[in-house]
Amino acid sequence: MIEKHTIIVTVTNRVGILARITGLLAQRGYNIESAIAAPTEDPDIYKIILVVMETDENIEQITKQLNKLIDTIKVIDISHRDNYIVREYIILKVGITPRTRAEVLDLIRVFEARLIDLATDHLIVELTGHVRKIDRFIELLKPFGIKEFVRSGEFAMTEYN
Amino acid sequence: MNGAEILIDVLINEGVDTVFGYPGGSVIPIFDVLYRTDTIRFILTRHEQGATHAADGYARATGKVGVCIVTSGPGATNTITGIATAKMDSVPIIVISGQVAAGNIGTDAFQETDMVGLTRSICKHNYLVKNVEELPRILKEAFFIARTGRPGPVAVDIPVNVSNSILANYQYPKDVSLPGYKPVTNGNQKQIEKLARAINEAKRPLLYTGGGIISASASQELLALLDKTNIPIVVTLMGLGAIPADYPTFLGMPGMHGTMAANLALTECDLLIGIGVRFDDRITGKAEHFATQATVAHIDIDPAEISKVIKAHIPVVGDAKKILRELIDKVKPRPRDDWNSRTQSWKDQFPMTYNQANESSILPQYVIDRLNVLAPDNSIIVTDVGQHQMWAAHFYRHRRPRAFLSSGGLGTMGFGLPAALGAAIGCPGQTVITISGDGSIQMNIQELATCAINDISVKVIILNNSYLGMVRQWQELFWDRRYSHTCLKRVSTCPPVCPGPNANCPSDYIPDFVKIAKANHIPGLRATKPSEVDAVLKEGLNQPGPVVMEFIVKSIENVFPMIPPGKPISAIIPGRPA
The missing domain is CATH 3.40.50.1220 (TPP-binding domain)
Incomplete structure (x- = not known):
């Protein structure tokens, strides 16, 4: 069964590591839903967080192949683990009219999103939260006419020390 | 020491006695150091692909890391097939390529190519050396990665300015620090x-x-x-x-x-x-x-x-x-x-058999069977890819490890001769025999000159059936005998549709392998009848140096048994239907 998997790849900060990882997935025919590469508290270590839609068997193969890369320190598929805090960030531009403005602002309040810009015909809002919350936010704003949005892709951290 | 001197020092430190390669603009500083080094034997192949396969053959036969050095651009791209071959068969080689000066990278400079990008998916690991300070560490890691765990090729791309840069306090590191690379050797x-x-x-x-x-x-x-x-x-x-x-x-x-x-x-x-x-x-x-x-x-x-x-x-x-x-x-x-x-x-x-007695032409299996009897026990057999490879696998009685070298995973035609050359240099005193076909041998035939010039004693056996035999076999069995472009004798006057060998076929095979051998100052022998096989093998094996032995074999012989592609084992075809 094809499911969404979030994979955290901890790597040594070497030139081209992102290309190695994305290249490996492309070479074996896997699609990446989202990828974030970012520094960590240790300047030598980067974390790359991938979201991939694949079967469990393929994910096993992907994680093994990722582990095989010389610069990879650790690979964890957190999809079936609940001890991870997973977040996503979105900036979204939605159309407004004098008639719909109040309703849109209400939604923003309910979701505890932050208004960044308010113009006569549109507004820009940012929101951080669990992926499901972001999805729901988009869904509820859709009828008002979403003009553009950009999502960060998932990032995650274990709850344990 | 400059980067080029460091590189050669590292090779000596790592016990490298032979380097294969081909010079060019971006590696002149390295070749300048090779010029004054007598600890390392350099073999100038006639093509960078040959150099890469030679390093591979050396590694397969000796168990040591094979090394080749080539220039940037076309020199680097010519190693691609060799690197992919070594990767598929887990062979430890290090391919050093020159690169344009670091400041020119990304400008589409003369003979610039993205070697790290090109080789990423076909090597175990690769490096672009950004400055001379990191060169010793990278080379240390390259050797370590190539030979440990599951062995494999490592490519190191060295910009010309790095080769020329001086490193004041050069010391070859004793240890590697690779937090992400710790192969498990002890079983659970x-x-x-x-x-x-x-x-x-x-x-x-x-x-x-x-x-x-x-x-x-x-x-x-x-x-x-x-x-x-x-x-x-x-x-x-x-x-x-x-x-x-x-x-x-x-x-x-x-x-x-x-x-x-x-x-x-x-x-x-x-x-x-x-x-x-x-x-x-x-x-x-x-x-x-x-x-x-x-x-x-x-x-x-x-x-x-x-x-x-x-x-x-x-x-x-x-x-x-x-x-x-x-x-x-x-x-x-x-x-x-x-x-x-x-x-x-x-x-x-179900023994593996053939029936030479009923055939007027030489059967390829018979040649290998006779070779098995006549070749010395210490022989190393190196094959190319195709039908002859399968016959060599079956009919030669393999006696010991590292004595049968073949491109298994990638199936690289043209592997045989250069790999044999590398094996011969790595294992002096052993008889190195390459078994090839008339198709495969032409893919790196220029290395005959390398053998002749350096007196590398490779015994080249060409089983000439005038076809790309394995593809022709598939065409015969699964494509209703439509022999599309698999006949190497085919000339412009042949009919568009050809059902296979017939009385109107051209009599001459182009090129004449015996003449090619002779043009390279190598003895060329040819057998056309079964009765000549032993004499040619004996004469060829007794030659002190390299030799070419061509056997004109039955053109439509097939490799059996065969399991049709994508079919289960139960669908096996034991032999040609009577």
Whole structure:
């Protein structure tokens, strides 16, 4: 069964590591839903967080192949683990009219999103939260006419020390 | 010391005695150091692909890391096939390529190519050296990565300014620090015990071993396990020579062109013990029909190979030699039993045969059979790719490890001659024989000059059937004999549709291999009749230096048995229908 998997790849900060990882997935025919590469508290270590839609068997193969890369320190598929805090960030531009403005602002309040810009015909809002919350936010704003949005892709951290 | 001097110092430090390669603009500083080094023998091949395969052949025959040095741009791209060949067969080589000066990278400079990008998916690891300070560390890591764990090719791209830059306090590092690279060599105890229990309880166990046994130098351990347990064994193309071909329980090579006995044993076994193998599709056929009655155990140094193609019930990750040593102590002696008799009966019932007596033309199998008798025991056989490769695998009686070199995974035509050249340099005193076809040999035939000039004694056997025989065989069996562009004798006056060899075929084969040999100052011999085979082989093998022996063989002979591509083992074609 094809499911969404979030994979955290901890790597040594070497030139081209992102290309190695994305290249490996492309070479074996896997699609990446989202990828974030970012520094960590240790300047030598980067974390790359991938979201991939694949079967469990393929994910096993992907994680093994990722582990095989010389610069990879650790690979964890957190999809079936609940001890991870997973977040996503979105900036979204939605159309407004004098008639719909109040309703849109209400939604923003309910979701505890932050208004960044308010113009006569549109507004820009940012929101951080669990992926499901972001999805729901988009869904509820859709009828008002979403003009553009950009999502960060998932990032995650274990709850344990 | 400058970067170029550091590189050569590292090679000497790592015990490299021979480097293959080809100079060019961006590696002149390195070649300038080679010019004044007498510790390293440099072999100038006639093509960078030849240099890469030569380093590969050297590595396969000796077990040491093979090294080649080429220039940027076309020099670098010409190594691609060689790197991919080494990757597929897990051969430790280091390919040093020059690069344009760091400041010019990204400007589409003359002879600039993105070597790191090009080789990313076909090497074990690769590096672009940004400055001379990191050169010693990178070279240390390159050798370490190439030869440890599952061996493989490492590419190091060195910009010309790095070769020219001075490093004041050069010291070759003693250790590597690679937090992400720690190959597991010791097998998990519980898994080894589980495997031993499974072996002790199995009714129909079967060993299936490959190139991993050769890489791990685990032949002695494998033989000890066999002697204690009498388990029937099949050996892949990459693993041939791990045990002597006359070992009593050896059933031959399995797979698409495997023996009936090996394939039937795979079908009926209840415990399959894969060691240093990767369940390649040329072995398994249609995966869901593969070894369906068996519990599958898999010993491999590379965790990513476990359950990649066939689900492993008992995986053991680690070094085959170490694991086999532990396993031998834990398994009970197993007398020969009904299962042994059954597998032996298949061997007796379906031997690999040919019938030269009924043929006026030379059969390729006969040439190899005679070579097997006439070649010295210390011979190293190197093949190209195609029908001759399969016949060499079956009809030569392999005696010892690292003495049968063949491009298994990538199936690289043109591998044979340059790889043989590398093997000959790595193993002086041994007879190196390359068995090739008329198609394959032409893909790197320029290396005959390298052999002649450097007096590298490679015995080149060309089995000339005037076809790209393996493709023609597929066309005959599965494409209704539509021999599209597989005839190497075909000329512009031939009819558009040709059903195969007939009275109107051109009489001359172009090129004339004997003349090519002679043009390279190498003796060229040719046999056209079965009665001439022995004389040519004897004369060729007795020549002190390189020699070309061409055998004009039956043009439409097929390799049998054959499992049609994508079909289960049960669909095996035992031989040509009468």
